[in-house]
Amino acid sequence: MAKSEIRQNRLTEEWVIFAPARSKRPHDFIKEKPDGAPLPEYDPDCPFCPGNEDKLSEIFFETKGKGKLPWLTRVIPNKYPALTPTGDAKRHVRGHQIAMPGYGHHEVVIETPVHNRPVAAMSLPEVSSVIETYHMRYRFLTSDRKDMVVIIFRNHGERAGTSVSHPHSQIIAVGATPRHIRYRQHIAEGHYDRWGTCLLCDVVASEVEAGTRVLFENDNFWAFIPYAAEVPFQVWIVPRKHQADFGDVSEEEKSDLAAMLLKVLAILHAKLKNPAYNYVIHSAGTLKSGEPHLHWYLDIRPRLITRAGFEIGSGIGINPSVPEKDAEFLRQSD
16 A cells, blocks of 8 residues: 555444555564563452452452462452442433433453463463353343443553553443444444345455455454554454354354454564553344344454544544554564
8 A cells, every 4th residue: 555545444434544654664563662560470469369359349250260270260340330230220301411320330350360461371271261251241241131231341551541450351331322332233234224234244254355454263253454444453353153242152152262362462462562452342232132233243452553633533543554564464473
């Protein structure tokens, strides 16, 4: 790509400007030195480390440990929750304003008892335990119809918004469906009404046919950098099987998702020297799990650039990196 090009994300209908003149070569995103001092395996002051259970208000869920590990994953309530399960999601009108109680759930998934072991450095059984925990908590929370949307996400690194260094993810259930999600569902529904096919299935087919942005595949998942990647090295992990709801994945699919997530995070960790990133599982809402036009997937976004004034003012992102070159760089062996 010699000149600037504007591409559209089919799932959101948002535009992204790809500006090679502003680009860095892929390896220029690599940090010479990782931020901060190396972490220890155990931190006596960390509330998530074994032996510090008195610092936790409650343990909702725990998976059994293997070998020297006392447990693999734990789920606890967030100490500083954005939402709480007391009350309901009933709307209230105050003059021209609409409000509702801060109903919902906010949980923390402690991914390992080892303080310095991020997902990229875990064994496959450990990552499988994380995925199993996501799935069990997701199904539990979506069983309550008041929880309209359940968001599973991970923030890795200070630039991605993490405040506790011990490896963990979060799950938030909301008593309303955000417009952001409704709009994406509306786009997918319109595509299905017009063509009779799932939008994301068609996007995946296009990516597989092009091949230039595909990173990895296994029996149940594809991993690729999307055509209109919003940030450098953004990766989507998408199930081959058409499936609206993450809660419906099979045991085999959970195993393959763990393997694919580990592979992608490990290559990002190795090639970009442990970048900050966020990942989110995009899934159908509680009342949308059977819809034929929706398709869940996992979205990984490294935090290598900062959104600036033009992006904020226009809503159009600027990506200085080219998806095809990013994919080629990640596929290269050192």
